Amino acid sequence: MERSKATRRRGVMLTSVGLKRLQAAISRVEIAENNGNRFSLEQLSDRIKISTKTLTRLWSSNASVDRKTLKLCFNAFNLELHREDYTILSELNNTDSFSGLITNLDKEDISAFELPSIKELYGNSEYSWSYPDGPVPLDSPLYIERPPIEKLAYQEITQPGCVIRIRSPKNMGKSSLVLRLLAFAQKQRYHTVKLDCHQIDSLCMINSSHFFRFFCWRVAKELGISPDIDTYWDEDMGRKISCSFYFKNYLLKQIKRPVLIVLEQVDRFFEHLEIAQEFFTLLRSWQEEGRRDPIWQKLRLVVVYSTEVYVSLDINRSPFNIGLPLRLPEFTEEQVRELAKRHGLNWNYGNEVTRLMSLIGGHPALVQISLYNLCSQKMTLEQMIQEAIANGGIYRHHLWRNWTILREQPRLMDTYTKILAGRQSTSLDSVEICKLDNLGVISYEGDRIKPRCELYRAYFEKQLSVIS
Numbered sequence: 001m002e003r004s005k006a007t008r009r010r011g012v013m014l015t016s017v018g019l020k021r022l023q024a025a026i027s028r029v030e031i032a033e034n035n036g037n038r039f040s041l042e043q044l045s046d047r048i049k050i051s052t053k054t055l056t057r058l059w060s061s062n063a064s065v066d067r068k069t070l071k072l073c074f075n076a077f078n079l080e081l082h083r084e085d086y087t088i089l090s091e092l093n094n095t096d097s098f099s100g101l102i103t104n105l106d107k108e109d110i111s112a113f114e115l116p117s118i119k120e121l122y123g124n125s126e127y128s129w130s131y132p133d134g135p136v137p138l139d140s141p142l143y144i145e146r147p148p149i150e151k152l153a154y155q156e157i158t159q160p161g162c163v164i165r166i167r168s169p170k171n172m173g174k175s176s177l178v179l180r181l182l183a184f185a186q187k188q189r190y191h192t193v194k195l196d197c198h199q200i201d202s203l204c205m206i207n208s209s210h211f212f213r214f215f216c217w218r219v220a221k222e223l224g225i226s227p228d229i230d231t232y233w234d235e236d237m238g239r240k241i242s243c244s245f246y247f248k249n250y251l252l253k254q255i256k257r258p259v260l261i262v263l264e265q266v267d268r269f270f271e272h273l274e275i276a277q278e279f280f281t282l283l284r285s286w287q288e289e290g291r292r293d294p295i296w297q298k299l300r301l302v303v304v305y306s307t308e309v310y311v312s313l314d315i316n317r318s319p320f321n322i323g324l325p326l327r328l329p330e331f332t333e334e335q336v337r338e339l340a341k342r343h344g345l346n347w348n349y350g351n352e353v354t355r356l357m358s359l360i361g362g363h364p365a366l367v368q369i370s371l372y373n374l375c376s377q378k379m380t381l382e383q384m385i386q387e388a389i390a391n392g393g394i395y396r397h398h399l400w401r402n403w404t405i406l407r408e409q410p411r412l413m414d415t416y417t418k419i420l421a422g423r424q425s426t427s428l429d430s431v432e433i434c435k436l437d438n439l440g441v442i443s444y445e446g447d448r449i450k451p452r453c454e455l456y457r458a459y460f461e462k463q464l465s466v467i468s
Helices: 016-033 041-048 052-059 067-076 097-101 107-111 118-122 149-157 174-187 208-222 239-254 266-271 273-289 333-342 352-360 364-376 381-391 393-408 410-420 430-439 454-467
Strands: 007-014 086-093 163-167 191-196 259-264 299-305 324-327 442-445 448-451
Touching (some): 007 016, 041 067, 052 067, 149 324, 163 174, 174 191, 174 299, 191 208, 208 273, 239 273, 266 299, 333 352, 333 364, 352 364, 352 381, 352 454, 364 381, 381 454, 393 410, 393 454, 410 430, 410 448, 410 454, 430 442, 448 454
Parallel strands (some): 163 299, 163 324, 191 259, 259 299
Antiparallel strands (some): 442 448
């Protein structure tokens, strides 16, 4: 019997959801590994381990591939293939199907093939990014790296017994960086534990004994190990020794791979001075043990905090003078321009970036909020600037939080009032200056201290005029 030239077989095609997820993941890798330049068809083919012909079929709107091929594509960019990423259909299986697909494409078109742009994916009429509240997701192309921060952090995590300290004012991108550090560690097959200290119940912070037991229990649970704390705990020997003994001889002893523990929002501990004093001393001792003890070398710590409150801690025993210190900087002009491009804005030739940064500087959260509103609310840059100067505009919540902090601390308010007035005398309190710097409301221009940006100057001067 003669075999039919056209038989039916099952195939799959990318859905719009799958296409968006894959495009975002590819964009992220292009930024991290290719200086933001698009991968060529050949580069993608080599990375995914499928032919350029099959890859071209993948991006077509009227040709299917097998599910295994689609899974290879997703896995190549650290994505898991979900059911909503593809649709199943039948297609003719014959040798002419691909040639029919490219009748309108010549060889030059194929060699110059590029993935769809963000604007092509999401369209011009409807803006699809969510409001920028919280960390930038791992698969989002809206994450902007700030070299050499990420590279330094990734390298340090691979060092036995390391400690990394990530510090900056609020909303500068610490949580977004932490997401990527955890993903990097998991890719190295490390165990990972993340503890947001603001989620710790007040009952666990009654005293250091309660806290140390909670900390051991939480880490054990995250590692999938039965806590069994009482077997290793002896209050007569002291809570720090008991905690160290538990970690070394129970937790770390039975795991074979390194474990990364991320402690976010550790400024919470400054509300509990006894706990802060003992816990930070303990972390420092663990880092020192990691220099010589192979068991302690499995432990890697990342400590994340927003503002360093001046409390009665012995600086020689504080974790804030150990390990690799990373302070996240503001975006540069080039980084703001790149982020605008990823939002679908063409700011390459005008003065839009300069005008925006003259208002808010390069503060990551404020830049993200600005671009979101420009794209989703159909605001013009001029409207946004005028409203911001008049009443705070779209930045009101951010400004009000800082204003509340200033009002609650009269000495801090007095120092900032002098800076707004342009007074640069030696009477400015150096401790208060440090606090203002920690809040992110001032900047330095040589020896001169000034409000960090025009938005802060205009808003805080207006607030002061109302209460004076």
